[in-house]
Amino acid sequence: MEKDPLLYGVLAEFDGEHELLEAGRRAYQHGYRHMDAYSPMPIQGMSAVIGFPKTRLPLVVLIGGLAGCFGGFLMQYWISVIDYPLNIGGRPLNSWPAFIPVTFEMTILCAALAAALGMLALNGLPRPHHPLFNAPSFAGVTRNKFFLCIEATDPKFERDQVRRFLLSLNPREVTDVEQ
């Protein structure tokens, strides 16, 4: 059966955090990978249950940090040795110990900026609208509702099978979510 390009995924609402945790575990065991759980508060162990994919953020932060480190040092080297050499107390022009504090701070600054901006970029933020808002009941997720969404991008996704599977988990309701 061909996939519906307009479908974002299938959303199931559960009674509480324990039911959601159990549903997530069953869905993962069943082979689904592209899914997410939504709840009003953090649930202990949830990310472990539904699978926590490795992100590329550490690499982004490392590159940011290294760029800051070398950029900061080379900036000072260029200023003190090449562009404007000054004899300060008879010290060598490339007085690297004096460059370390700025190099260190630049490393931290660039790594932190890379972490914040990289997190936003990898999450696809800022994002004024999300397909899940199309589901009428989803607004309650910030108050008292618990959802599990199996997304259409999942390799095993097939709408009717997913619906049947989610219904077998004893949810309150199951709805299709449009893009």
Added chain:
Amino acid sequence: MNDETQVIPVDLDRLQSRALLVGIAGLAACAIAAVSNHQQFLRSYLAGFLFWLAIAVGCLALLMLYHLVGGSWGFVIQRILEAGSRTLPLLALLLVPILFGLRVLYIWARPEDVAANTILQHKNIYLNIPFFLARMVLYFGLWVALAMLYNRWSRQHDGSGDGSWIDRAERLAAPGLIIYAVTISFAAVDLIMSLEPVWFSTAFGLMVICGQGVATFSFVIIMLSLASGRKPLAGFVTEQHFHDLGNLLLAFVMLWTYIAFAQFLIIWAGNLPDEISWYVTRLSGGWRIWALALLIFHFVVPFFLLLMRDIKKKAPRIVGVAGLLLVAHWAEMVWLVEPSFPPDRFHIHWMDVAAPIGIGGIWISLFVSQLKKRALLPLRHPKLAGVWEPAEET
């Protein structure tokens, strides 16, 4: 929760007896060599003593830190820290050879040298033998007293399950840590910095404290891994605990580097003869390579390794990093002590290795015997309510 990879199976009884043998052999070899080369023996012995003192006092400090801030990282290592703090009387005993060799080790203790140096005459009001001995008695008295209080309260709590004993431990934690920070700073000045009494640095005590943090966390990680196959730790220690301890170790590695570099930068920038001479000796010839190795193995390599979650979570890997840091800590002690003595060029003696091993063997033997005396977790703690029955305590 606890997979097999966290456990390094080691027979603690065998470790205890083997360590004692190694310790006696190491110290005996040093004692024989001391007859012909008394000064070298004392230098090596001082470095070895400082290495193990860092871990014993560090155990006391971390114990108080845990009681001050709490956290499951400290809960699983509480008994290791308590056993470590109970070895402080042994270190007081091990200090005796240094006290008998003050005139050999410290220039300020030799009247003929003091008479020839006006700076030492001015410093004589602080750096003289009776006052030095009194300070040592005070430091060790305070440390042993704190260790005894914490161990007694912990035993009382084990016996009665009365939470008021924990309250006492928590109330003493902040003042106890202040006492620790002040006494260990003064002890670092007395034992290490006064080897070159004209030189001074106000960051020195803090650098020693951070080094102790690195050494103690490394030691605790290794011991936790060795003991984690035993009940009741087995099945309770998870990779999350090693992850937390690895993060704390990383923090202390960075803090040590920060303070050590700050001290260097300030003295380097000032470039005053009295101050820079300390670094000139330590950064020339073979000591330069030694210092570079310190930078690499006390900071760069462990820093990058400890950034990785996969290394912090798997006990055999983090134990490897911790072992590396202990070696680096030994190298730091040698680097602090040895260049203070002539000749100025690089020199290392076999006793620089044998003395720390000798002291360490005896120390570890006592530590393991103390560790075995009590259950490896505080079984009456509210955190364990319902996990173990009191009957399992024996």
